[in-house]
Amino acid sequence: MRQRGGAERAKTVRMFFWKRGVLAAAMAALILSGCSEYESSEELRAQAGTEAQADGEVQAAAEVRTSKQTETGADISGRSQSRTRAAVPEFETVSDRVYVNTEGGSVRIRSACDTADASNILANVPDGTSLSRTGKNADWTRIQWEGKTGYISTAYISETAKQKKTQISAGSSSQGGAIAENGRQVLLDPNWDYAEFAKITSGTAVLYQSQTAERKNLTICVNAGHGTKGGASVKTQCHPDGSPKVTGGTTGAGAVTAAAVSGGMTFDDGTPESSVTLSMALILKDKLLAKGYDVLMIRETEDVQLDNIARTLIANNASDCHIALHWDSTSSNKGAFYMSVPNNVAYRNMEPVKSNWQKHNALGESLVAGLKEKGVKIFSGGSMEMDLTQTSYSTVPSVDIELGDKASDHSQAALKQLADGLAAGIDQYFAG
Ligand SMILES: [Zn+2]
Numbered sequence: 001m002r003q004r005g006g007a008e009r010a011k012t013v014r015m016f017f018w019k020r021g022v023l024a025a026a027m028a029a030l031i032l033s034g035c036s037e038y039e040s041s042e043e044l045r046a047q048a049g050t051e052a053q054a055d056g057e058v059q060a061a062a063e064v065r066t067s068k069q070t071e072t073g074a075d076i077s078g079r080s081q082s083r084t085r086a087a088v089p090e091f092e093t094v095s096d097r098v099y100v101n102t103e104g105g106s107v108r109i110r111s112a113c114d115t116a117d118a119s120n121i122l123a124n125v126p127d128g129t130s131l132s133r134t135g136k137n138a139d140w141t142r143i144q145w146e147g148k149t150g151y152i153s154t155a156y157i158s159e160t161a162k163q164k165k166t167q168i169s170a171g172s173s174s175q176g177g178a179i180a181e182n183g184r185q186v187l188l189d190p191n192w193d194y195a196e197f198a199k200i201t202s203g204t205a206v207l208y209q210s211q212t213a214e215r216k217n218l219t220i221c222v223n224a225g226h227g228t229k230g231g232a233s234v235k236t237q238c239h240p241d242g243s244p245k246v247t248g249g250t251t252g253a254g255a256v257t258a259a260a261v262s263g264g265m266t267f268d269d270g271t272p273e274s275s276v277t278l279s280m281a282l283i284l285k286d287k288l289l290a291k292g293y294d295v296l297m298i299r300e301t302e303d304v305q306l307d308n309i310a311r312t313l314i315a316n317n318a319s320d321c322h323i324a325l326h327w328d329s330t331s332s333n334k335g336a337f338y339m340s341v342p343n344n345v346a347y348r349n350m351e352p353v354k355s356n357w358q359k360h361n362a363l364g365e366s367l368v369a370g371l372k373e374k375g376v377k378i379f380s381g382g383s384m385e386m387d388l389t390q391t392s393y394s395t396v397p398s399v400d401i402e403l404g405d406k407a408s409d410h411s412q413a414a415l416k417q418l419a420d421g422l423a424a425g426i427d428q429y430f431a432g
Pocket of ligand 1: 327
């Protein structure tokens with residue numbers, strides 16, 4: 001919708017808006033400006049009077065909630081009916097990643113370049129959030145947000161990732177080394193390969209950098225299985241090429257779609273699997289950071305809004321290997337094993353499985369060897385063939401490890417032993 005002379009008009013509009021309260025001038029600019037995607041005359045008028053409100057873009061979440069609550073459906077529909085087509089600012093086209101840069105506050109992503117309209121707020125994102133930028137000008141940055149175009153105030157954007165407040169623990173911490181809480185948020189980028197197959201994508205993973213002297217420059221993605229509210233009622237495609245599953249599992253063979261994230265099992269003592277995988281992930285994270293690995297944590301709380309495909313794509317693009325933590329749904333205390341890539345010609349010929357399946361199995365073998373070395377009970381040969389969504393979209397070495405089942409001990413001591421085993425297996429994989 002770009003027209004000749006658009007840049008000049010946009011410049012004119014911006015110039016006017018830098019002066020407060022020039023209502024008549026703003027209206028004149030509107031009449032001149034013609035084409036638009038979003039803005040209404042009302043909104044532009046409001047903006048002309050509140051240009052300094054960009055400062056108001058960084059707000060407490062509570063304020064945002066309040067303004068949303070007071071916005072009634074009637075208001076919104078009334079407003080959209082009165083919309084007049086007006087200019088969207090000119091953007092220099094770019095394609096890169098930028099980061100939210102505030103003093104710890106959050107900032108709004110909007111569907112239009114207008115700070116006066118609460119109904120255009122798409123999200124309120126924290127300091128450090130990684131964003132996919134498609135356009136920029138002095139006032140606004142255009143981004144891709146959950147498959148849509150969004151705008152964020154340029155004043156709160158940085159081109160370099162900044163580390164959040166670093167709290168280095170004492171050298172004699174329980175992990176035996178200095179570990180910084182330096183997490184940086186990692187979001188799903190809609191431009192990544194296979195991003196169109198992910199359905200639950202609004203959550204963020206967090207990347208931690210090891211602060212030890214012997215940093216390995218290897219990033220391990222630790223994926224605490226399950227823990228996505230609503231994930232069981234959303235379906236995603238099992239394979240990127242749409243072919244049916246070749247083995248059973250949570251979803252039967254022959255299925256083309258499966259739960260985006262299933263709920264997980266419940267241990268015989270009533271503990272949900274998702275709680276145990278979370279505890280396991282947190283213990284493993286500290287252990288790996290202390291060993292010099294960087295760690296990409298998919299989930300650090302009870303819920304993350306990332307489905308299995310989104311988790312996998314984040315691992316593909318921000319880590320060197322992907323380890324999903326699970327316990328199996330049997331009650332025989334059978335021991336640990338990994339889900340190996342099915343020995344099925346069609347499946348092993350489908351990309352990205354074709355180019356990566358040997359790495360997946362090699363990582364699984366290493367993890368099982370590490371667990372065994374630390375005295376963990378291993379099931380049968382240590383593997384079971386399984387056609388998993390995770391494997392079907394993985395482009396880095398990727399394993400679903402089942403650390404036991406419903407009858408397994410999941411005390412802190414047991415989880416520490418498992419973490420020792422997994423860390424030994426990771427060392428072995430990267431040493432080999
Ligand atoms: Zn599981």
